[in-house]
Amino acid sequence: MPRYFTQDHEWIDVDGTAATVGITDYAQGQLGDITFVELPAAGADLGKGDSVCVVDSVKAASDVYSPVSGAVTDLNEALAEQPELVNSAAESDGWLWKMTLADAGELDALMDEAAYQTYVAGL
Amino acid sequence: MNELNPSGWRPSTGEIGTVDVPPTFTGNRALQLEEPLIFEIGSVDQCGVDLPDADDEVLPGLPLRAAPVDLPGLSEPEAVRHYTRLSRQNYAIDLGLFPLGSCTMKHNPRLNEKVARLPGFADVHPLQPQQTVQGALKAMNELAHWLITLTGMHGVAMTPKAGAHGELCGLLCIRAALEARGDLREVILVPESAHGTNPATAAFAGFRVENIPATAEGRVDLAALTARLGPDVAGVMITNPNTCGLFECDMKAISDAVHVAGGYVYCDGANFNAIVGRVRPGDLGVDAMHINLHKTFSTPHGGGGPGSGPVVLSEALAPFGPLPFSARQADGSVRLVEEENAAEEGHSQAFGRMCAFHGQMGMYTRALAYILSHGADGLRQVSGDAVLNANYVLRSLDDVLDAPFGAAGPCMHEALFSDDGFAEGFSTLDLAKGLIDEGFHPMTVYFPLVVHGAMLVEPTETESKAALDQFIGAMRSLAQRAKAGDPALKSAPHMAPRRRLDETLAARKPKLVWREA
Numbered sequence: 091m092p093r094y095f096t097q098d099h100e101w102i103d104v105d106g107t108a109a110t111v112g113i114t115d116y117a118q119g120q121l122g123d124i125t126f127v128e129l130p131a132a133g134a135d136l137g138k139g140d141s142v143c144v145v146d147s148v149k150a151a152s153d154v155y156s157p158v159s160g161a162v163t164d165l166n167e168a169l170a171e172q173p174e175l176v177n178s179a180a181e182s183d184g185w186l187w188k189m190t191l192a193d194a195g196e197l198d199a200l201m202d203e204a205a206y207q208t209y210v211a212g213l
Numbered sequence: 214m215n216e217l218n219p220s221g222w223r224p225s226t227g228e229i230g231t232v233d234v235p236p237t238f239t240g241n242r243a244l245q246l247e248e249p250l251i252f253e254i255g256s257v258d259q260c261g262v263d264l265p266d267a268d269d270e271v272l273p274g275l276p277l278r279a280a281p282v283d284l285p286g287l288s289e290p291e292a293v294r295h296y297t298r299l300s301r302q303n304y305a306i307d308l309g310l311f312p313l314g315s316c317t318m319k320h321n322p323r324l325n326e327k328v329a330r331l332p333g334f335a336d337v338h339p340l341q342p343q344q345t346v347q348g349a350l351k352a353m354n355e356l357a358h359w360l361i362t363l364t365g366m367h368g369v370a371m372t373p374k375a376g377a378h379g380e381l382c383g384l385l386c387i388r389a390a391l392e393a394r395g396d397l398r399e400v401i402l403v404p405e406s407a408h409g410t411n412p413a414t415a416a417f418a419g420f421r422v423e424n425i426p427a428t429a430e431g432r433v434d435l436a437a438l439t440a441r442l443g444p445d446v447a448g449v450m451i452t453n454p455n456t457c458g459l460f461e462c463d464m465k466a467i468s469d470a471v472h473v474a475g476g477y478v479y480c481d482g483a484n485f486n487a488i489v490g491r492v493r494p495g496d497l498g499v500d501a502m503h504i505n506l507h508k509t510f511s512t513p514h515g516g517g518g519p520g521s522g523p524v525v526l527s528e529a530l531a532p533f534g535p536l537p538f539s540a541r542q543a544d545g546s547v548r549l550v551e552e553e554n555a556a557e558e559g560h561s562q563a564f565g566r567m568c569a570f571h572g573q574m575g576m577y578t579r580a581l582a583y584i585l586s587h588g589a590d591g592l593r594q595v596s597g598d599a600v601l602n603a604n605y606v607l608r609s610l611d612d613v614l615d616a617p618f619g620a621a622g623p624c625m626h627e628a629l630f631s632d633d634g635f636a637e638g639f640s641t642l643d644l645a646k647g648l649i650d651e652g653f654h655p656m657t658v659y660f661p662l663v664v665h666g667a668m669l670v671e672p673t674e675t676e677s678k679a680a681l682d683q684f685i686g687a688m689r690s691l692a693q694r695a696k697a698g699d700p701a702l703k704s705a706p707h708m709a710p711r712r713r714l715d716e717t718l719a720a721r722k723p724k725l726v727w728r729e730a
Contacts, residue, residue, distance in 0.1 A: 125721045148717055
């Protein structure tokens with residue numbers, strides 16, 4: 091299952107026309123302890139780059155942007171009680187939402203793991 | 214004497230840290246007193262004052278409470294001691310330097326308080342006949358005149374009750390001006406380094422917010438801003454000097470570009486303290502700017518009620534300013550302009566009002582006392598000394614702390630540092646907590662967001678060189694401990710009424726109501 095990354099530090103796993111989105115381990119490290127995750131509405135239509143949800147940490151409240159266009163199909167309800175999952179497992183159990191993939195061509199503009207690591211190293 | 218403490222000042226703390234001190238019977242630490250919640254000391258069975266029995270006929274027909282409210286009853290000395298003890302666990306500008314960046318925690322002169330307590334100002338009512346409060350109205354009008362003159366603007370809306378309320382007032386003026394010309398633009402541009410209230414205000418006023426990036430020097434990216442301007446942009450909100458403590462050198466070019474594109478310029482005046490008496494925002498093309506009277510003009514922060522955030526307006530926006538306002542008449546008297554007489558004063562396009570009455574009199578009188586006691590030349594010295602003090606802090610610390618924009622030249626009223634270079638595992642939070650042990654309120658931390666691990670220090674003009682040297686000595690000591698990875702710093706504060714609190718747990722699982730265990 092290929093994984094892509096954005097410059098705003100989201101990751102997206104793609105499985106056919108379905109995808110899972112979260113923030114990267116680098117992003118959670120920068121934010122510090124996550125205290126609250128405001129998830130999007132189920133079924134919401136997302137455009138590429140739309141501000142979808144908000145992650146609150148002890149340092150800041152940060153927007154999370156949709157890496158691609160599509161509709162929200164599922165939310166990580168566990169985050170309501172355990173926002174710390176985003177700290178402990180940002181790129182697995184700390185996923186934020188699942189969505190459909192409206193245009194697979196949009197993935198071409200995203201980075202792969204190696205490119206993202208190079209990008210982060212330059213920050 | 215010690216190089217970290219050049220003034221040689223030392224509190225008489227004896228041998229702290231050299232012996233293990235057992236906890237006291239009371240939980241008190243000398244004069245630092247433990248204090249339970251008021252619900253834990255008061256009893257619902259007793260009452261500190263004698264109240265008459267409730268008389269049903271006093272409130273005929275009203276739904277009277279069937280069960281007692283269970284308020285804790287305390288005697289007068291118990292109540293006084295409870296709140297006095299709590300106040301001693303607090304920190305205040307009257308206790309010491311309060312270096313919160315962007316907040317301008319300057320001394321509140323006692324002369325202001327004396328003036329504000331004069332019965333002709335303190336004991337008047339907003340519904341009193343205007344001929345009986347001419348002195349108060351003239352004071353309001355004189356303050357308005359000073360604010361217009363100091364900012365080089367055309368008009369002022371005095372009624373907003375705080376900075377963010379002023380922002381809302383300014384944006385509603387912009388909206389009214391756009392509606393008046395039938396041009397419903399919906400986007401407000403906000404730089405990354407803006408105060409958090411700016412995008413919140415724009416969204417609240419019904420605009421869509423878009424970010425403008427900063428340059429590597431910490432200023433608004435003029436090219437990026439100009440490129441984004443267009444027929445959908447209602448205006449920009451810019452803080453000048455900005456939250457990195459830097460003057461926006463391109464401000465005039467920004468204003469010109471925004472005006473050519475048909476938009477308006479809102480300036481967040483939170484940092485006016487750095488430029489008062491030297492720069493007039495009106496000359497920079499600003500259309501609206503709020504002034505936090507509790508920052509630049511020394512009224513108390515949270516001083517017994519609402520604050521005051523007057524908004525100065527350009528010629529283009531002034532006709533849309535809210536009602537009521539004071540207007541001087543040909544005979545020298547002052548009257549309030551309300552809906553019924555707005556047309557007579559040539560002000561029939563007001564967008565509405567920001568509050569029921571004419572604003573916060575107690576803040577007006579304090580600000581006017583401050584302005585008149587300083588005079589125009591004194592206010593010019595205020596901004597000069599504020600900038601001098603900030604640069605003294607910046608240059609006294611930039612060899613031990615990373616100063617992200619330090620190489621770009623002098624700062625304005627606040628000095629920005631980061632935790633870059635601290636030992637592994639040490640961050641801004643640790644240094645801030647260490648400052649509590651040193652007897653200072655911590656500086657602003659993790660803001661502005663554009664700097665990682667930011668520490669924003671605003672000394673203000675009211676600190677003496679001796680006070681700054683003491684603070685600088687403490688900061689140098691803490692910076693060296695953070696760089697060396699001193700484990701004691703990681704668990705600071707050690708000497709405060711409470712040790713380091715679990716802020717994450719408090720945010721994740723806040724306890725917002727008291728319940729009996």
